[in-house]
Amino acid sequence: MRELDLHKAKTADKSKQKNEAKNAKPKSVLESFEYIVELAEDSNLDKEFLEKASTHIKYAVYLTFENGPG
Numbered sequence: 001m002r003e004l005d006l007h008k009a010k011t012a013d014k015s016k017q018k019n020e021a022k023n024a025k026p027k028s029v030l031e032s033f034e035y036i037v038e039l040a041e042d043s044n045l046d047k048e049f050l051e052k053a054s055t056h057i058k059y060a061v062y063l064t065f066e067n068g069p070g
Helices: 002-023 027-041 047-067
Strands: none
Touching: 027 047
8 A cells, every 4th residue: 555655646746747847948058958858757748848948948949049050
């Protein structure tokens, strides 16, 4: 029974982290990529993942090409 409680706690933590990542405002390209990786975990890169991660993807791409080689 204790093992089941630990699994529930881990699942709740992951859900909370993914929700926080989805709603977070990125402050750097690195932070955006960290959120993207966190949201991608166990997502199979499906449509829901793209919707949740779109803000971070757009931000990372924008900054990468704005500051990258011309």
